[in-house]
Amino acid sequence: MFDTPPQAHQVIEERFAPNRVEMVAAALRPAIVFSEKRDDKLGGSRIGGTPDLPKVIEWPRRPVPQHIDEIAKRAGEPFDADLGRHLAAGLPYAFIAQISLAEAAGLGDVAKPLPDAGRLLFFYDLIAGPFDTGMQSAKVIWDRSPAEAIAHTSTPDSLVTAASAYRTMIDDTNRQYGIQPDTRPAGAPLPGTPYGGPARPMALKAVLQLPSFSSLEFQASGQLVTIYDQTMIGGVQAFSQAYDSVSQGAGPVSLLLGAPVPEQDDPRYDAVIVNDYKTQSLSRADWAKNRDTVMEKAKDWLLLLQIDVPGWMQDSGEGTIYFLIRDKDLQDRAFERVVAVYQQT
Template sequence: MTTTPFPETREALSLSLQDAGFDMPVVEHLTAQARPAILLVTSGFGETEPPLGTSRLGGRPDLPPDMAWPTRPPYPDAEARAGYHRREAERLLADSGKPRSWMTPEQGERFSKEHRDKADAIESEFPLAFFGQFDLADLSQQPGFDLAFPDEGRLLVFYDFWEQPEDFTPAASVGWKVVWDKTPASDLVRAPFPAALTAISDDDWSSIFKPAHITGKTVLTPIPPNDKGWNAFPLDDDEALEDYHEWLSQFGTPDMQGRANHQFGGFPQTLQNGLQARSQLAANGIDCGSGDAWRTPEAQALLASANDWRLVLQIGVDAHTGMKPPGAYYVLMRDQDIAARNFDRARVTYQCD
């Protein structure tokens, strides 16, 4: 499917909205509300080694000499998580032996072992997969760089790609780590892959990604209707909302092949609703996996500030790294945590359509 690139100027964005038939007051509002972002376009390194400290997806992280590869502890709810995987292991093994099963007995044993291994990993310390590092000094040279972020050092994103922790429970937050590091590039050390990550990775599925070079390009990102700051027109105006979704669809989504799916700052291209709200509730200790949790007075009070959460990074499908569909990953932080440089309070959310 062919997609349209995001506009690079507010004039181009305004003309696109006018061409779609929106009234001028709505066009002016949406144009003013759009956020600049840096589109992260990837390319392969070939046989060359990436320079230390530079922006890239995948590969091996460049860490300070005294910093080990980030790991997570056992999940706080490890008993329940591991129990699920062990039950799945038994079910798959039993189903593979039934007549006309979609699995062969050999496949059943392999799939069952994967769940048993995952259960064991959940109950122990385990290394996080490396998604990428982002040179803020370099990105800050782009006109679309958000001045709320520091213009020095680099951000590194690690994530439990094997477990894919959900975004709605407080317990899931051990499953990722966002690091802001200001070590001079000349002092960095390229970390080797942990044996535990290598052991669970093969040609079909991997927690190890190939390195991909990043080139930044400034674009304007329109606000999605599910953003807590939406006020361009009432969301119960079904006709206008349908027209806006149709207009947005031309830009594609970050789970699509053949487009630039990664982004620093701006508005995200979400695949589900509730990105900010679930971040707000889970970060404040509320498991919002059930509808009842959302209706409590505590949750309602917290949701009033859900708009404080904004996109830091969006990481989607990428052919150069081997990040395959479905889905995309979103790094979110509250405005006040960005200002205080508390990157340890970031949340990483996985969404798939």
């Protein structure tokens, strides 16, 4: 990620041959990243913690699915039974992030697709979501309440209880296998669990990103794709290795808008498959048959938010959550149609 065009050009010039610089620079696109700050302002941007809600909006709960066993069996034995019990409980979603839309709008054109007032509140079921790509594993709320109508909320008791049981389970497992917990600085908050992460107030910042080679944006970049593919096998200075180093940076990142940074394939393919084909995945034969259609329809989908799970939990979690929305649904402010995709390597 780069703060300014000059900074981006400097890095690109240092890593690529002169005849490749403009081609790589042409792939730069805007995105919004998060940087931690100290003051947790009411209605401000935040990752983890709890949302700021008006009295008329309750902390959302995941609906109990009609076909619990079908979802639970995706986890495999012996985890299917625990997943089934979780789904039947209809617990509140874990709170993921709150985005101040006024703050985002202040960044200029990069935030133009978003509403310019209120807050976006992101919720996700991190227990079942990895096994249930789609709309039911996530909830995104556009709250337009005035600042005087909102207040910091408390975590629902059922999530507090679930988090406590989860920590006890982890402690018991560590004792069983003689694993010592990581040393944490004095005064540091408890690490998160799948039921919630520590509150981290955030400032939003506009940046430029080079799309990951797995993203749709990269695949549409023409000559860049050709040269990348031609140099997949090469030395340390190979074009593909240099591009990966610059585009992927230091590792997982949380993003607002921009191009997703996939851990596998572009998550927008999953959004198309679950939305249009009503299945979690396509067989190899069906993928070969429908690949071009899926890739074309994926162009209609946008990244709304990408959250790095270890960063959200402030612990050794795994994976990335992608909140995706079709361009038309974003224009219509139909946030109830967001699809959540989870990936891990």
